[in-house]
Amino acid sequence: GAVVSQHPSRVICKSGTSVKIECRSLDFQATTMFWYRQFPKQSLMLMATSNEGSKATYEQGVEKDKFLINHASLTLSTLTVTSAHPEDSSFYICSAPNRGQGGTYEQYFGPGTRLTVT
């Protein structure tokens, strides 16, 4: 089946620095990818839709200048948390839709990246 990977799985950074998280679709192409944030014991909240070759679409309340998204190719989307602060510490998950039988899309989720800002 389709596989989505994320790198790194865990990252610790100091407050004020930037960190980049990669999301890759390993055996399929994705013109669209999604980025979610999950705080402890909470649900996944959609942050933005990453669009290959064009600007990302951000959900209401998500700072686009803080969470930079680049969908450089059909298999790679990156999320850069700029000037990270402790409140940005969270679990970040990406997903990519893959078209299967019958023309329907199914979302495949990455394993997540645990970001800790000290």
Added chain:
Amino acid sequence: AQSVTQPDIHITVSEGASLELRCNYSYGATPYLFWYVQSPGQGLQLLLKYFSGDTLVQGIKGFEAEFKRSQSSFNLRKPSVHWSDAAEYFCAVVTSFYSSASKIIFGSGTRLSIRP
């Protein structure tokens, strides 16, 4: 706008007992519904999905779910739980299966604990 409600935040059941996790959706048209499971610190695994046809859907790990349009529900069931089923369970809805840009809306999740 579509939404998903999981009324139970935390459920504890004994190993070997049956399980039902509740999910209610709000959407005007035919919804496309999912159940995902998440172990601590892990990503999501799809248990099952419904988008048409038989309203009783079979999934992996012995789970099943029944779509009831009259009750706007899509409850997850398992006849006999195992200790390894302890995890967080999310019900989700997507407005279209035919668009790559269709967003998934997640419920708040239900944490399942298993009593030995």
